Amino acid sequence: xxxxxxxxxxxxxxxxxxxxxxxxxxxxxxxxxxxxxxxxxxxxxxxxxxxxxxxxxxxxxxxxxxxxxxxxxxxxxxxxxxxxxxxxxxxxxxxxxxxxxxxxxxxxxxxxxxxxxxxxxxxxxxxxxxxxxxxxxxxxxxxxxxxxxxxxxxxxxxxxxxxxxxxxxxxxxxxxxxxxxxxxxxxxxxxxxxxxxxxxxxxxxxxxxxxxxxxxxxxxxxxxxxxx
Amino acid sequence: xxxxxxxxxxxxxxxxxxxxxxxxxxxxxxxxxxxxxxxxxxxxxxxxxxxxxxxxxxxxxxxxxxxxxxxxxxxxxxxxxxxxxxxxxxxxxxxxxxxxxxxxxxxxxxxxxxxxxxxxxxxxxxxxxxxxxxxxxxxxxxxxxxxxxxxxxxxxxxxxxxxxxxxxxxxxxxxxxxxxxxxxxxxxxxxxxxxxxxxxxxxxxxxxxxxxxxxxxxxxxxxxxxxx
Numbered sequence: 001x002x003x004x005x006x007x008x009x010x011x012x013x014x015x016x017x018x019x020x021x022x023x024x025x026x027x028x029x030x031x032x033x034x035x036x037x038x039x040x041x042x043x044x045x046x047x048x049x050x051x052x053x054x055x056x057x058x059x060x061x062x063x064x065x066x067x068x069x070x071x072x073x074x075x076x077x078x079x080x081x082x083x084x085x086x087x088x089x090x091x092x093x094x095x096x097x098x099x100x101x102x103x104x105x106x107x108x109x110x111x112x113x114x115x116x117x118x119x120x121x122x123x124x125x126x127x128x129x130x131x132x133x134x135x136x137x138x139x140x141x142x143x144x145x146x147x148x149x150x151x152x153x154x155x156x157x158x159x160x161x162x163x164x165x166x167x168x169x170x171x172x173x174x175x176x177x178x179x180x181x182x183x184x185x186x187x188x189x190x191x192x193x194x195x196x197x198x199x200x201x202x203x204x205x206x207x208x209x210x211x212x213x214x215x216x217x218x219x220x221x222x223x224x225x226x227x228x
Numbered sequence: 229x230x231x232x233x234x235x236x237x238x239x240x241x242x243x244x245x246x247x248x249x250x251x252x253x254x255x256x257x258x259x260x261x262x263x264x265x266x267x268x269x270x271x272x273x274x275x276x277x278x279x280x281x282x283x284x285x286x287x288x289x290x291x292x293x294x295x296x297x298x299x300x301x302x303x304x305x306x307x308x309x310x311x312x313x314x315x316x317x318x319x320x321x322x323x324x325x326x327x328x329x330x331x332x333x334x335x336x337x338x339x340x341x342x343x344x345x346x347x348x349x350x351x352x353x354x355x356x357x358x359x360x361x362x363x364x365x366x367x368x369x370x371x372x373x374x375x376x377x378x379x380x381x382x383x384x385x386x387x388x389x390x391x392x393x394x395x396x397x398x399x400x401x402x403x404x405x406x407x408x409x410x411x412x413x414x415x416x417x418x419x420x421x422x423x424x425x426x427x428x429x430x431x432x433x434x435x436x437x438x439x440x441x442x443x444x445x446x447x448x449x450x451x452x453x454x455x456x
Contacts, residue, residue: 087315089315093400094325094409096394097322097390097401097409101390162328162332165328166324169324170321170324172321175318
């Protein structure tokens, strides 16, 4: 029996854009584990209430429910150790740092660059919730937040320097091959990639080349993702 | 025969403050490898010319010369695999990210907070070189750079969020025990710790508690370090 995953979807049910869900899509593909995704919207808390919380990804695997992308990655590694996501307990501990870095620096840096585009991508029934919750967080309208993105993106690109430095010396964040570290960073980049046409990375950035390789992995999982 | 390491020293030869040298001091201690350190000053390039470059740490081990802290860590792991610094190749690849993050975010964030204090710590014969090279880099006098540190430190503390998030869920960056990731971050913090009395971390920061544990490791290697 394959794993079922509740996956954030947009107005178009094929538009999937959660950075956390994408981390798990990559991780499942890495392990060759089939998954059936169920499109889910922000305002459908009732549909995942069985998990005891209100965010996706949530997976169900033969009667076991797991939520939170990090917990799911650990669960998958335990269920099917090879091919490994972490390369052992120290590799996993170090990946926790990369996960924390992506959650704070990357998500925080990307959000203001695409937040108004994102509003257009979310399901109509989610839009009022999305606008009010995000405007409360930023203290400004989504239009105001996004309007200076041409300037802001410069600092965002600079904040990715650690990734750039690593990719100058190794092909993948996981070293000789992709690991969950690659899934974390690429999964996070799938978020803007799917909902916005704003150019986040410069063409000659080694991160752009690596992201292109990530899109092509696993039978083109990322390449075939629906975009706005 | 024990390893010899050229180690950046101050006016007081017992004052050792290079963040890169400290990473290696911790790594050597982790492996239980004895080391004889040779105090070295910025203007003593001739003393390490045999290495083909001009920066410390440089180690000599039974006729082999290795420089660059990352390359030295890899060399040590190869020579004496256990106790491991990286926990395997994926753990090492992920540590490369933490190393790149520390080199860019941590070193770049700490420098302006302690740069004038550092001038007082360096050897008198290094001071003219130190002031002119660093003032050229910052485009301001060392006094000007450091004067707004009470404000700047707030952003620096915020930039450590990924470390803080990880230490909320695991005791060490390496997981159940310290790894080279701990040596990277703690080694970097030894730099301000040794040359300045400016308070970098708030008392209730989990990073401060972890750093205290790091100082106590390896027979109190960090605790017994000379400070200004």
